[in-house]
Amino acid sequence: MKTFVIYDIEEDRVRNKILEACKGYGLEHVQYSAFFGELGHNRREELKLRLKKTLGRKRGKILVFPVCEKDLRLLENICNWQELPEDD
Structure with missing residues (x-):
């Protein structure tokens, strides 16, 4: 299911660990x-x-929610700038 x-x-250190965990789970x-x-x-x-x-x-x-x-078909993306750059 999409999540x-x-x-x-x-705290930067904790925030970075959360970011890495999410990336590690393929998000x-x-x-x-x-x-x-x-x-x-x-x-x-x-x-x-x-x-x-x-x-x-x-x-x-x-917040973690499926x-x-x-x-998800009702999702609307309203954006006036470029997508975030890929992390190296």
Whole structure:
């Protein structure tokens, strides 16, 4: 199922670990603090546990939510600038 991960984390080190975890699970970087991609139930649960452990007691918020195909078809992309550059 398609999954969004959106986060707001104050500490750079923790935020970078969250970014790397999302990339490691094959999610695409779609905004500065947002990732999107295909994750099955088990992989999504694994990622949630990893993100929760990474955040620990640091200040921040992470949203992990699946999106069904029907709802995804309603997605609208309104953009007035270039896509984010690929990370090397």
